[in-house]
Amino acid sequence: MSIEFEEQQNLILPGDLLECEKNNKIIHILGQGIYLTYDNMLYHNNKLLATNAGIEQYKTIGSNNVCNIEYNSKRYIPQQGDYVIATVTNSYSTHFVCSIANFSNTVHLPYANFPQATKKNRPKYENGDLVYCRVKLLRKNLPAELECMDSETGNKDGFGILEAEAGRHSAVLNCSLAYCRELLFNDKEFLLLTKLVKNNLGFEVAIGVNGKIWICTKSLTETLCVYKILEACEKVNRSEHDGIIEKFVKEFIK
Amino acid sequence: MVSIKYSVLKNLDGSCEYTTANSKVITGVSGPLEPKQRHRLPLQSAIEVFIKPSHGVGPSTREVLMQDKLATALQSIIVTEKYPRELIQVNAQILSNPFDSFGSLQNDPFNEIVSSMIDLNSCFNSIFLSLIDANIALKSCYFSNLFTINDKNQVINITNVESLESLQSLSHKSIHLLVFEIEENKISNILLMDSKGTFHDDDIIKVIDAAQANTELEFKNIRSLIKEKVKDDYIWKV
Numbered sequence: 001m002s003i004e005f006e007e008q009q010n011l012i013l014p015g016d017l018l019e020c021e022k023n024n025k026i027i028h029i030l031g032q033g034i035y036l037t038y039d040n041m042l043y044h045n046n047k048l049l050a051t052n053a054g055i056e057q058y059k060t061i062g063s064n065n066v067c068n069i070e071y072n073s074k075r076y077i078p079q080q081g082d083y084v085i086a087t088v089t090n091s092y093s094t095h096f097v098c099s100i101a102n103f104s105n106t107v108h109l110p111y112a113n114f115p116q117a118t119k120k121n122r123p124k125y126e127n128g129d130l131v132y133c134r135v136k137l138l139r140k141n142l143p144a145e146l147e148c149m150d151s152e153t154g155n156k157d158g159f160g161i162l163e164a165e166a167g168r169h170s171a172v173l174n175c176s177l178a179y180c181r182e183l184l185f186n187d188k189e190f191l192l193l194t195k196l197v198k199n200n201l202g203f204e205v206a207i208g209v210n211g212k213i214w215i216c217t218k219s220l221t222e223t224l225c226v227y228k229i230l231e232a233c234e235k236v237n238r239s240e241h242d243g244i245i246e247k248f249v250k251e252f253i254k
Numbered sequence: 255m256v257s258i259k260y261s262v263l264k265n266l267d268g269s270c271e272y273t274t275a276n277s278k279v280i281t282g283v284s285g286p287l288e289p290k291q292r293h294r295l296p297l298q299s300a301i302e303v304f305i306k307p308s309h310g311v312g313p314s315t316r317e318v319l320m321q322d323k324l325a326t327a328l329q330s331i332i333v334t335e336k337y338p339r340e341l342i343q344v345n346a347q348i349l350s351n352p353f354d355s356f357g358s359l360q361n362d363p364f365n366e367i368v369s370s371m372i373d374l375n376s377c378f379n380s381i382f383l384s385l386i387d388a389n390i391a392l393k394s395c396y397f398s399n400l401f402t403i404n405d406k407n408q409v410i411n412i413t414n415v416e417s418l419e420s421l422q423s424l425s426h427k428s429i430h431l432l433v434f435e436i437e438e439n440k441i442s443n444i445l446l447m448d449s450k451g452t453f454h455d456d457d458i459i460k461v462i463d464a465a466q467a468n469t470e471l472e473f474k475n476i477r478s479l480i481k482e483k484v485k486d487d488y489i490w491k492v
Contacts, residue, residue, distance in 0.1 A: 011481050014386075015394030015437035035333055035393065049437075051333055051391035053480050055488075072487035073389035075267045077286065103287045105340065140338075178487060190490070238490050 010056040012069060018048045019056055020067055031057075031068030072178035076101045076210035078135050078144040083184065085162065085172070085208030086146060088129045096125060098133075098146060100210045106143060109133060113147035115156045123148075123161075130162040130172065130214060132206050162206055162214045169223040170204075170216035177211050179234045184209060192233055192241060199249050201226055225252035255414060256472070258380075260387050260483055268388025272380035275416045278349040279376045283384040285342030299337035301328050301344065305377060308348040320374045324381065327433060327446045333391040342390060346377045352418050364426045367450050368402075371431050372412060374448075375400040378433055386480055395436040396445050397473050399465040402429045403457055409464045428453035432465040436473055441466055 010019065018034065020027050030036070033052035050056075054071030076084070078100065086098035086109065095110040111122045113136060125131065136147035150157040164170035182190050184207040193205065203226050204216040213230060217223045229248045233241050255275045263269035266282040286299060293300040303325045305317040313321060324344070332342060353359055353369040378398035385392060400412045405425045412429075415421050428451030435443040449458070 011477075011484060013395055013477065013480060014392035015435075015442075017438055033391070035336075035391065049393070051336075051393065052389050053386045054389075054484060071389050071484070073267065075285070075388070103284070105286075105288045176487070179490065182490065192490075233490060236489060241490075 011053070012050040012056045013053050014049075014051050016050050018050060018067060020058070020065075021048045026065060027067045028064040029061075029066045031066060033069030033071060034067060070178070072176050074176055074211065075104065076177060077104075078107060078138060080135055080138050082135045082209050083207070084133060084135060084146070084210040085206060085212040085214055086131050086133055086210075088125050088127055088131060090127065091125070096131075098131065100208075107135075107146055108143050109146040109148065113145070113149065113151070115149040115154060125161060132159050132162055132208065132214075134159065162216075164216050168216055168218055169220045170214060171223050171227050173213040173215065173227055173230055174211055175213065175231065175234050177209060180207055180209050180211055180213065183207050183213070190238075192230075195241065195245055196226060196229065199245055201249070201253075221252045225249060228252075255416075256475070258383060258476075258479055260383055260479070266388075268384040268386070268390070270380045270383040270387060272376050272383070274372075274376055274413045276352040276413070276418075276421065277372050277376045279346055279373065279380050280349055281344065281346040281377065281380040281384045283342065283344050283381065283388040283390065285388065285390060286337040286340035287343060289339070289341035293341055294339050297338050298334035299332070299339075300341045301325050301332065301334070302341060303328070303344045303346070305346045305373075306348065307373075308351045308354055316370050320370060320377065323374065323446065323448065324377060327378070327396075328381070328385075330445065331392055331394065331396060331435075332385070333393055336391045344381055344384070346381065348373050348377075352421050355418070358418055358422070360422060362422070364429070364451070365422065367429060368412065368421065368424075368426070371400055371429055371448070371450075374398075375413065375431055383476070383479075387483070394442065395473070395476075396433055397436060397469045397476070398431065398433045398446075399468050400429070400431050401461045401465055402426045403451075403453065403461065407457075409460055411464070411468060427451055428457060430458070430461045430465075432462065434465070434469050436469070439473070439477070441469060 035049045035051045037047045052069055052071045054069040057068045057070050059066045084100050086100050088096050089099050090097035095108045097106050098109050114123050133146040133148045137145040148159045206214040215226050225248050229245055232244050257273045259271040262271045263282050267284045269282040271280045289300050303321040305320050306312050359365045375398050402410050402412055431448040433446040434441045435445045
């Protein structure tokens with residue numbers, strides 16, 4: 001997930017032909033934001049077009065060439081394997097109904113997708129609870145299915161309800177999807193969370209790629225401080241992050 | 255003389271404020287949303303357009319006509335099959351129109367038409383940027399132009415006419431709204447052409463030529479604006 005934006009200004013707009021199409025390069029896997037025209041029913045000589053405004057990316061994974069358009073947005077569309085923070089909105093005899101983006105189609109979290117699930121033990125979640133889970137299945141004509149465990153091993157693996165213990169304070173921050181992805185996957189280069197810890201801020205964090213960050217600390221001021229810092233850092237250059245952290249730590253904690 | 259601000263409404267997926275020399279609109283796009291049962295289409299997304307006028311309650315018949323034109327054009331721009339059984343909602347609020355003041359329509363029937371065409375033109379361009387901001391999948395880009403031919407057979411771009419007096423004294427013979435589809439920075443297709451008044455074949459060709467030149471010029475600005483937007487989105491990257 002690295003973007004060489006300054007060196008290669010490969011901005012692409014909807015309707016533009018991809019670079020690989022111009023160079024006749026073979027692409028095996030198409031990622032987000034790419035559209036294959038269907039003028040020709042046999043998929044012969046059909047054009048690859050971009051559908052979103054973003055940055056063109058090429059990667060080679062094994063022997064496959066992957067093409068992807070990296071773009072930022074606010075609304076999350078479920079993709080298989082994504083880690084998300086879901087809100088329980090309803091419960092039925094076999095599953096919870098959850099929301100992962102406001103006003104979007106709801107998704108299901110079946111009771112069978114919890115660790116050590118039996119017919120009798122069902123998780124006691126209430127409406128409004130936050131659950132950290134993973135998108136297990138995407139089917140064409142049915143709601144997406146979530147899971148609260150690693151389905152290969154059956155372990156809990158850190159999934160489950162997001163709940164502050166007694167005496168602790170938690171909050172959920174909404175931010176853009178690309179920022180969440182960067183915080184979650186690029187922690188080696190994007191050191192924002194490490195910097196927070198270095199400034200003596202102790203906190204629990206859960207990041208969902210659906211644009212939600214859950215934080216939990218031992219006092220209300222610390223929660224506010226972390227919340228404000230994460231919110232402010234989304235809109236500024238990386239070089240200014242240190243200044244922002246310093247400013248808020250001084251303001252809230254002293 | 256066009257000023258564009260994107261992401262003006264924080265809680266919406268995409269929004270844009272579009273100001274030309276004589277009009278101002280604010281538009282928002284949200285989607286894909288969960289639609290009501292009656293709007294749900296099995297294989298493609300539903301598109302809903304709402305336009306609120308600059309004064310009075312709406313949408314009245316004037317706005318409903320504009321909504322229908324917009325919805326039809328957007329239907330062929332948005333990749334609707336990517337969002338089956340979902341809804342894309344487009345809202346537009348017209349903030350100012352040159353013919354807002356009472357009595358400014360005078361007795362010229364053209365003024366009323368120009369008034370709604372100016373709104374439609376601004377809405378088209380503003381909604382395009384809102385869609386880009388909301389990152390709805392689009393098949394291509396588009397740009398809308400508004401031209402008039404006066405009694406001296408001159409082609410005039412209405413978006414550049416500033417004062418109400420000069421708008422009233424344009425003495426139109428015909429008015430043309432042209433929306434071009436843009437692929438690869440080149441105009442590939444006419445998405446919508448809406449003309450009012452009396453005109454000949456030659457007039458249309460003249461207007462299309464003028465609009466094409468204008469689109470190519472204006473789209474360069476829009477492209478650089480989108481570049482700026484993408485850069486801003488990734489401002490925390492090195």
